[in-house]
Amino acid sequence: MYTRPLARLIDQLQRLPGIGPKTAQRLAFYLLKRPKQETLQLAQSLIDATEQIGVCRQCFTLSAEDPCDICSNPNRELSQVCVVAEPRDVIAMERTREYKGRYHVLGGLLSPMEGIGPEQLKVKELVQRVNRDEVGEVIMAINPSVEGETTILYVGKLLKPFTKVTRLASGLPMGGDLEYADEMTLARALEDRRELI
Amino acid sequence: MFVQSLHLTQFRNYLDQSITFEQPKLILVGDNAQGKSNFLEALQLLATGRSQRANRDRELIQQGSDQGRVLAQVERREGRVELELILRATGHRTARLNGVTQPRIGNLLGQLNTVFFSSWDLDLVRGNPQQRRSWLDGILVQLEPIYAQLSDQYQQVLHQRNSLLKQIPPVPDHELALWDEQLARHGTRVIRRRRRLLTRLAPLATHWQSVISGGNETLQLSYQSRIPDQGDDPLQIEQQFREQLAQKQAAERYQGLSLVGPHRDEVEFILGETPARLYGSQGQQRTLVLALKLAELELLEQVNQQPPLLLLDDVLAELDLKRQNQLLGTIGERVQTFVTTTHLGSFERGWLKSAQVYQVNAGSLQEVS
Ligand SMILES: Nc1ncnc2c1ncn2[C@@H]1O[C@H](COP(=O)(O)OP(=O)(O)OP(=O)(O)O)[C@@H](O)[C@H]1O
Ligand SMILES: [Mg+2]
Ligand SMILES: [Zn+2]
Numbered sequence: 001m002y003t004r005p006l007a008r009l010i011d012q013l014q015r016l017p018g019i020g021p022k023t024a025q026r027l028a029f030y031l032l033k034r035p036k037q038e039t040l041q042l043a044q045s046l047i048d049a050t051e052q053i054g055v056c057r058q059c060f061t062l063s064a065e066d067p068c069d070i071c072s073n074p075n076r077e078l079s080q081v082c083v084v085a086e087p088r089d090v091i092a093m094e095r096t097r098e099y100k101g102r103y104h105v106l107g108g109l110l111s112p113m114e115g116i117g118p119e120q121l122k123v124k125e126l127v128q129r130v131n132r133d134e135v136g137e138v139i140m141a142i143n144p145s146v147e148g149e150t151t152i153l154y155v156g157k158l159l160k161p162f163t164k165v166t167r168l169a170s171g172l173p174m175g176g177d178l179e180y181a182d183e184m185t186l187a188r189a190l191e192d193r194r195e196l197i
Numbered sequence: 198m199f200v201q202s203l204h205l206t207q208f209r210n211y212l213d214q215s216i217t218f219e220q221p222k223l224i225l226v227g228d229n230a231q232g233k234s235n236f237l238e239a240l241q242l243l244a245t246g247r248s249q250r251a252n253r254d255r256e257l258i259q260q261g262s263d264q265g266r267v268l269a270q271v272e273r274r275e276g277r278v279e280l281e282l283i284l285r286a287t288g289h290r291t292a293r294l295n296g297v298t299q300p301r302i303g304n305l306l307g308q309l310n311t312v313f314f315s316s317w318d319l320d321l322v323r324g325n326p327q328q329r330r331s332w333l334d335g336i337l338v339q340l341e342p343i344y345a346q347l348s349d350q351y352q353q354v355l356h357q358r359n360s361l362l363k364q365i366p367p368v369p370d371h372e373l374a375l376w377d378e379q380l381a382r383h384g385t386r387v388i389r390r391r392r393r394l395l396t397r398l399a400p401l402a403t404h405w406q407s408v409i410s411g412g413n414e415t416l417q418l419s420y421q422s423r424i425p426d427q428g429d430d431p432l433q434i435e436q437q438f439r440e441q442l443a444q445k446q447a448a449e450r451y452q453g454l455s456l457v458g459p460h461r462d463e464v465e466f467i468l469g470e471t472p473a474r475l476y477g478s479q480g481q482q483r484t485l486v487l488a489l490k491l492a493e494l495e496l497l498e499q500v501n502q503q504p505p506l507l508l509l510d511d512v513l514a515e516l517d518l519k520r521q522n523q524l525l526g527t528i529g530e531r532v533q534t535f536v537t538t539t540h541l542g543s544f545e546r547g548w549l550k551s552a553q554v555y556q557v558n559a560g561s562l563q564e565v566s
Pocket of ligand 3: 057058060061067068069070072
């Protein structure tokens with residue numbers, strides 16, 4: 001039905017989250033109708049992003065630099081580490097402009113159903129970091145979903161002998177995503193964080 | 198409370214059906230498979246967020262559509278509320294209260310209360326344990342809407358823990374311990390609430406049991422669980438939960454299944470000294486179910502300070518005249534009641550008093566005068 005490169009483009013677009021066959025088709029035709037230069041720019045940014053963005057080897061967030069901007073910023077407290085599940089949660093926390101410490105991205109939450117156990121998360125690295133940098137406080141900024149709670153429990157137990165572990169005060173919607181919490185809610189949760197028992 | 202109107206859009210076999218209620222009783226009469234139960238199901242859905250029959254929202258949405266809607270105007274003691282629930286084939290729901298989209302579906306709960314009594318419930322006493330658990334849960338979500346969340350969270354922990362138990366090679370103890378702790382914590386929340394509910398229902402059910410049977414046997418509602426009942430202290434219950442998990446660990450690992458917790462618990466009805474499930478005659482068991490339903494009604498009324506709706510699906514004809522009259526006498530004109538039947542002749546004439554009667558035919562309602 002479609003000429004071959006077009007079919008391939010539609011097929012690729014369709015694999016993106018939230019995009020069905022109809023939308024994929026619409027997007028493909030739109031891209032081809034635009035000035036060639038613009039579409040090539042889009043293609044180039046895809047290539048650049050894929051090739052240049054890697055993982056910061058200290059905090060495991062996505063970054064073109066290693067270490068990332070935050071990890072290499074001497075003004076950010078070394079002794080305070082905020083633990084989040086995904087790189088996008090770093091962005092959510094940064095938007096509050098309240099937080100002056102560093103981050104640690106676990107890369108997911110414990111979920112046996114999805115085959116995610118402690119081995120799949122950057123937990124060992126967190127423990128090492130806490131000891132190496134003499135971290136005084138670890139703030140768990142993780143959704144209070146069942147998987148989030150279990151992850152908080154796990155990390156909290158591991159770190160307890162080495163440092164103070166706190167978590168954001170709830171007030172975050174139960175099972176809600178950090179990403180969707182507005183800045184005010186997050187800023188308040190950060191202020192009201194409490195120590196894990 | 199009183200439902201003033203109900204509007205179904207692409208819900209089951211109703212394409213677009215709106216109806217206003219003017220009488221305390223609504224009787225839906227029709228042949229099999231015309232949509233009588235579907236109608237009651239819509240009300241149950243608004244009250245509890247779930248349906249006894251459907252596992253997925255897709256089943257509730259009219260075939261060929263990708264979205265359905267249930268909308269009701271409810272007159273409560275505190276004023277009037279409009280409840281709206283939009284169902285999508287994707288499973289994503291939207292809830293509106295007075296036209297305002299709610300951040301959580303749970304916000305709809307607690308606004309409309311129903312006691313659902315169907316012929317299926319006649320098996321409550323001797324049917325499978327799952328039926329008795331969902332009976333308790335259906336009342337609890339109406340008494341304290343947060344229960345819906347607590348029970349969903351427990352189910353989630355349970356699924357996670359079960360897939361952990363199935364893992365090959367076996368998961369190390371310290372990792373299982375993490376989920377044990379979560380299971381105990383979330384399970385305790387469910388168990389405490391179920392026990393509390395039974396404690397409150399028991400005296401009411403005992404009262405109705407003796408009114409209906411004319412006897413004076415005591416009725417006990419006993420929550421059967423591996424976790425012994427030694428008071429309501431959550432820390433202690435959690436502790437006992439963990440002890441039971443430890444005892445059962447080998448078996449759980451072997452079967453790849455969680456064997457301890459509220460998903461395995463059970464209710465036993467004890468009449469006099471004997472479990473009604475084993476020794477009650479069919480008539481006795483029916484009397485007992487009716488007593489339980491009346492107790493449910495009374496409890497919801499006490500807590501909300503207004504009577505819930507009573508939904509009688511195909512059950513009236515199953516009760517003898519004496520029990521029909523007892524039920525009628527109890528609800529009077531105070532309790533808004535919805536009745537479905539295949540034949541108007543199958544119950545007492547008294548039920549037709551102050552009733553609107555509708556004929557149901559392939560998803561459309563027609564008033565019978
Ligand atoms: N999602 C759906 N879309 C369209 N029709 C549906 C849907 N789900 C169920 N139905 C139809 O609804 C009818 C069943 O309705 P319902 O269970 O309300 O029957 P009823 O009138 O209570 O019958 P009975 O007297 O046997 O209990 C069936 O004809 C079935 O095909
Ligand atoms: Mg039916
Ligand atoms: Zn970094």
